[in-house]
Amino acid sequence: MRYSRQLLLPGLGVKGQMSLLNTSVLVVGCGGLGCPLALYLAAAGIGRLGLLDYDGVELSNLHRQVLHTERTQGLPKAQSAARALSRLNSTTQCVPYHLQLSSENALQLIQQYDIVADCSDNVPTRYLVNDACVLSSKPLVSASALRMEGQLTVYNYNGGPCYRCLYPVPPPPETVTNCSDGGVLGVVVGVMGCLQALEVLKIASGQKSSFGQQLLMFDAQDGRFRCIKLRAKQAGCVVCGETPTVTELQDYESFCGSSATDKCRRLNLLSAEQRVSVQEYKSIVDCGTPHLLLDVRPKVEVDICHLPVSINIPLASLEDQKGDHIHFLKEKISELKLQMSSELEVPVYVVCKLGNDSQTAVQLLEMMSGTELENITVKDITRGLMAWANKIDPSFPKY
Structure with a gap:
């Protein structure tokens, strides 16, 4: 039966x-x-x-x-x-x-x-x-x-x-x-x-x-x-x-050349000097230090959650070096420059979900520094927004 x-x-x-x-x-x-x-x-x-x-x-x-x-x-x-x-x-x-x-x-x-x-x-x-x-x-x-x-x-x-x-x-x-x-x-x-x-x-x-x-x-x-x-x-x-x-x-x-797991991959493309932990970034925020936070995730992920002070330019757009996005980034850097002493470089911190794409973005921005972009220092936020959710703000959405 x-x-x-x-x-x-x-x-x-x-x-x-x-x-x-x-x-x-x-x-x-x-x-x-x-x-x-x-x-x-x-x-x-x-x-x-x-x-x-x-x-x-x-x-x-x-x-x-x-x-x-x-x-x-x-x-x-x-x-x-x-x-x-x-x-x-x-x-x-x-x-x-x-x-x-x-x-x-x-x-x-x-x-x-x-x-x-x-x-x-x-x-x-x-x-x-x-x-x-x-x-x-x-x-x-x-x-x-x-x-x-x-x-x-x-x-x-x-x-x-x-x-x-x-x-x-x-x-x-x-x-x-x-x-x-x-x-x-x-x-x-x-x-x-x-x-x-x-x-x-x-x-x-x-x-x-x-x-x-x-x-x-x-x-x-x-x-x-x-x-x-x-x-x-x-x-x-x-x-x-x-x-x-x-x-x-x-x-x-x-x-x-890869791990036998379907877990999220972790890249290590940058030196320790090119990265900050989420705790270090939290201190920068708490101290009110002028800086630019660049979120390089696709818009569909930004719609899920994002830090309110961030601006969004997807990594794909940075890789294509599309004029509109680069012009937008220049504008934001110029606005921040007006708030700072003229001889200081503008600190740019880059974030994504897990700290992989953000490392690639740091490398791209460093290559543009002095040509497309001037007077900036760029650092990656290690392990990204999911580390922020785990270590800084438990109410921040995980996905």
Whole structure:
């Protein structure tokens, strides 16, 4: 009775349902993708689900990570997910792994499962999972989502390509955006997680996946799907090719030049002399020292919260050196100069959410100093407005 509606499907039937019961799936990441994926796999009767996540449930997860609740804040995500799925289907064995996947444990874990679903949100983990699946001969159902877009494909399946066939070289770390930086609509990542579940169920029940050599792209803004045919498995691929050179797992953080986490990145582009802490900036404000506070976040973030004394010029506008914005900044500097002794340089403090973009802005402003902008000293406010909220003003909105 539980599975009667899907048992009626000619492509599934009793034989397919028994296949689902005898299939095990490892879900790497119990976040926005992993939650709807695991939810539908458990509902469909997958026999065993491995639920792997190193992180704990946070308030900012709940708009998209639908297995977690306000009551499970602080719990390991793997444990929170396992509890929710067990309440849904007690016959599915849920195995939580509260740990970070690494070169030391990936093969041992992946070899225990029939299918792997990559629901991670960082490049090192994608390479790690791919290589471990190739070395273990496991199909890999992979998806991603950011802002209003999503992608899905199946790697190492029926002679198709692996992740390295398509991306032999990782992207520069500074070009990679995650949900913490770029944002994502919960339903978009939910759509992609559901599509992942669909492909896992098709493979598990003996049906053919649609995306063994296809990339599915979802544009939520226009409500459109489109498929791109991917190039075939590459004979020269270092892990799945004819003469592979990657025969064991590597240090993927070093290979990618970035951390195996989807947490907000922290850049260190400036010297200590070019930065001030939020406590030091608070002292400057309290002393009434004349200065200019430049907020370089996009307007959509400034609308969420901002310090009332700040002016806003987004980093992108500074990078483009658009005339209107530079003219506006010059005007503000000139106004402040009138309040100060003529021989003094105008202090400009730059702020953003976490202190990353603001460092880039300081470098840009220093390059403009003496040409476009004159008589200024520029410093970054370390760790930005979220540090202000944590250490100076607990009532300041966090996001």
